[in-house]
Amino acid sequence: MSVSTLVLLLGAVGVLTFLFRYTMIGLVAGRTLPRWVHALCRHIAPASFAALAASELFIHGGEVVFALAAPKPWAALVAALVAWRTGNVLATIAVGMAALYLLKALL
Amino acid sequence: MGLRLKEFLAGCRDEAPLQLGVIPFGMLYGIGAVAAGMPVWLAQLTSMVVFAGAAQLVIVQMLAAAAGALPIGLTAALLNLRHLLYSASVAEHVRHLPRRWRVLLAYLLTDEAYAVAILRYTRPAGEAGNGVAGNEPQGAGPDLRHWYFLGCGLTLWGCWQLSTALGIAFGARIPPEWDIDFAVPLTFIALLTLLVKERAGQAAALVAALAVLALAALPFRLGLVLAIVLGLLAGAAVARESGK
16 A cells, blocks of 8 residues: 555544544534444444454465464464453463464474 | 642543553554554554554554555444444533533543543542542532543543554564564454453354454455444344343
């Protein structure tokens, strides 16, 4: 992507993000959001993070690749176990990175 | 001490502990942005213009995966849609303020600033901070809680800019074979396990993850946007089933 496209893209995301933040405060004062917006918004973060993690781990060049010898999915699995047991973001990153280096040395 | 300053500083103080979680994120974004080939000035400017941690990390990861501009924009916009909820939630408290205040506070309305500031609005005006430090006699003074909100927002803003700059400075010196950008999906995994406590959220995550693999062949990573939307619908459907 060229730098000028990137500038336009990031500018558009910035403007949209501000509009989301400003809409209820400044633009449509005294209105409430419909229930279905609340219902959908609650699941945006889990859906996005799951899709992004799965795509980073298993999609390469537009194809789904499940390689047993690839270190990243295994390191991610170790990290997921740490996240599940500890609920600690920093510990998850630290153990996941350590697992990646170890697996890269072994595999 | 003036009452305005007192509210402002109380906001800064109450926001400070959250920065332990924010600073690594900002550094990770800075490192990832440089690794994805973003010019340094643009990486820093994005932290000012977009000012949304999760969306910035997503943009960086999609750039690194050579996604198209439209899917990146759609995914980031979807992710930031939740700010509409925060906006609705604080609206009644800031509606009386002049426009320049509302614009400024809207710009500073992030997850972490919202989380702290909204708690202040559950306590009456004229009682600065978290209610522990106030040992001066409190009357029914003017509502200065927006100064507290400002303190929260500016503390977060400053830390975000600083940690971005640190990440950029570090990122340029880290060799690519260290795979430091792998920390971004690890972060998503960590946040996912924290967020997904109930069945509806689990359904949203599972459907989105499976759908992204099923739709992998779509160009420009458009499958990602579709997968997130399918995940949202699955989550909403399960939530309706279980009657919540």
